[in-house]
Amino acid sequence: MSLRERLKESRRNAKKTQAEVAEAVGITQPAYQALESGKNQKSAYLPMIANVLGVDPYWLTTGNSPESFDSSEITDPIAVTDELKDQFVWVDVVEASFSCGNGESIEFHFDAINGKIPFPPTFLKDRNVTEQTMKIIKAKGDSMADFIKDGDLVGINLSQTDVIDGEIYAVYLAGEGMIKQVFKEADGSLVLHSLNEKYRDKVVTEENGKNFKVMGRQIWRAG
Structure with missing residues (x-):
């Protein structure tokens, strides 16, 4: 699935509106809508969005399974991977x-x-x-x-x-x-x-x- 498809499916499963997700992570609804429509393909807020939607942040960001990482790299509730850890606080x-x-x-x-x-x-x-x-x-x-x-x-x-x-x-x-x-x-x-x-x-x-x-x-x- 593409990012927009992963976002839409995750949001619907979480039973949240676009406005609710945007408010929870501190961005505008148009900014979130641009991700879900495919207009934007990247955002520093994707791990936060993943947390709100209850999905794995690495999967939401990349589409890849988190099982490809060693379990020692997993920190509950968020997986801190080498690819992501330097992009965020x-x-x-x-x-x-x-x-x-x-x-x-x-x-x-x-x-x-x-x-x-x-x-x-x-x-x-x-x-x-x-x-x-x-x-x-x-x-x-x-x-x-x-x-x-x-x-x-x-x-x-x-x-x-x-x-x-x-x-x-x-x-x-x-x-x-x-x-x-x-x-x-x-x-x-x-x-x-x-x-x-x-x-x-x-x-x-x-x-x-x-x-x-x-x-x-x-x-x-x-x-």
Whole structure:
């Protein structure tokens, strides 16, 4: 199959529209449509598109079977091959955990790196992040549905911990890591808002603020 045929078949199998795929990887719909129509034959975003569609990035890019590579070269969830690895910045997919010290200090660390996802260098440059300051975590639960669903991959910028009103952040509160929309109140408190109406807002005040920490701002999602 040609690239356009692989894209069309994969997208239909994933039950996604062209607009949904384009939004997930951060390109315009016409740019994606140019790939699926055959007008464009190459794009640095193909590995990201493959991840959104749930297909092997090497197969989508080249049409060749990934089985031709040694298994030691496969990194879950993306195959880092010699042909592709130098074209992209590979961002860690991590498991996050938190540790509390004396009740005032909260430290965030990664328990495990579960793989890598490739991004074009321009993607990171446009968002002012590097492979050190951007990490990818997996969303749990449906509190942010339909924008972020259970199991979605969420990219966060660890260097952006100052709260911008209304933006989405990965945060820690009272022993729990979560992804929430954060609003600033006039009295200095913060409201952690869930997009799913069945979940109540959580309020961060001076009293419980010692058990609160912002991990980073959400800058990307796929699922």
